[in-house]
Amino acid sequence: MPRYERHLFICTNRREPGDPKGCCAAKGGEEVAEAFKAALHARGLKGRMRANKAGCLDQCSHGVAVVVYPEAVWYGGVTAADVEEVIEEHLVHGRPVERLRLPHMRD
Amino acid sequence: MPRYERHLFICTNRREPGDPKGCCAAKGGEEVAEAFKAALHARGLKGRMRANKAGCLDQCSHGVAVVVYPEAVWYGGVTAADVEEVIEEHLVHGRPVERLRLPHMRD
Numbered sequence: 001m002p003r004y005e006r007h008l009f010i011c012t013n014r015r016e017p018g019d020p021k022g023c024c025a026a027k028g029g030e031e032v033a034e035a036f037k038a039a040l041h042a043r044g045l046k047g048r049m050r051a052n053k054a055g056c057l058d059q060c061s062h063g064v065a066v067v068v069y070p071e072a073v074w075y076g077g078v079t080a081a082d083v084e085e086v087i088e089e090h091l092v093h094g095r096p097v098e099r100l101r102l103p104h105m106r107d
Numbered sequence: 108m109p110r111y112e113r114h115l116f117i118c119t120n121r122r123e124p125g126d127p128k129g130c131c132a133a134k135g136g137e138e139v140a141e142a143f144k145a146a147l148h149a150r151g152l153k154g155r156m157r158a159n160k161a162g163c164l165d166q167c168s169h170g171v172a173v174v175v176y177p178e179a180v181w182y183g184g185v186t187a188a189d190v191e192e193v194i195e196e197h198l199v200h201g202r203p204v205e206r207l208r209l210p211h212m213r214d
Contacts, residue, residue, distance in 0.1 A: 003181060003212045007174070009116060009161060033162075054116060055140075055160035067114070069176035074110060105110045 006049040006091045008036055010078075011065040013056035021060040028079060029053075029064045035080040036066075039087055049091055062102060071096075074105035113156040113198045115143055117185075118172040120163035128167040135186060136160075136171045142187040143173075146194055156198055169209060178203075181212035 010033040014025035023029075036051035059065035063077030066086075073096045075086070082100060089095045117140040121132035130136075143158035166172035170184030173193075180203045182193070189207060196202045 003179065007176070007179075009159065050165070052116065052164065053162035057159065058157070069114070070179050072110065072114075072177050 004048065004050050006071075007069045008049070008051040008091075009054035009057070009067050009069070010036060010051060011055070011057040011059065012053040013060075015060070023060055024057075024064045027064050031080050032064050032066070032078050032083065035083040036087070039083050040091075043087065043092075045087075045091070059102060059105075065102070068096075072107070074102040075100040076102040111155065111157050113178075114176045115156070115158040115198075116161035116164070116174050116176070117143060117158060118162070118164040118166065119160040120167075122167075130167055131164075131171045134171050138187050139171050139173070139185050139190065142190040143194070146190050147198075150194065150199075152194075152198070166209060166212075172209070174212075175203075179214070181209040182207040183209040 010029055011024035012029035012033055013023050015021060015023035033051060033053045040046055040049055040051055057065040057067060059076055066075040066078050068090065078100060086097050089097050117136055118131035119136035119140055120130050122128060122130035140158060140160045147153055147156055147158055164172040164174060166183055173182040173185050185207060193204050196204050
């Protein structure tokens, strides 16, 4: 098995205010990343799974982007309110949260 | 196939000066990340492969850490001088660079 059963990367890229692309930092990327870290810790999943902040994942127009490896499932428009569902459904039970997936990033 | 054939995350985490763990920022993480981005672009691999900066990958004592997904190959002590070899051998030809791998992070 890989070192982490699931490894999440949450875009926290920051662009200049007024940039037409927008950025994940302005849409709550930091908050989402901290929520994932706290929730993994609270559930005792630290060590088996890891959440990391990441630079630009090139999905700027779709809200906060998250990619989960090794399965390469991409989410967009993620908010802190989605974190528990992603952990419970996808990370723990292996069922990606379909409503949050980025359709153009599917296999 | 996943959206990216290879997706690299390079630790650029910065700790306070004097922190006993050290950090990848102080060991050249930013330089390594920029070298990967520039080299992927120069080789016309942009779009097929992506290099992203990442927060702490928890390998602080091993020099600059890089993880390559979806295969979950972990490298440590990476320098800008290693970038071409990692791209040519691993990313293009699928042969991980054994001398840079973190032994405790192998499958």
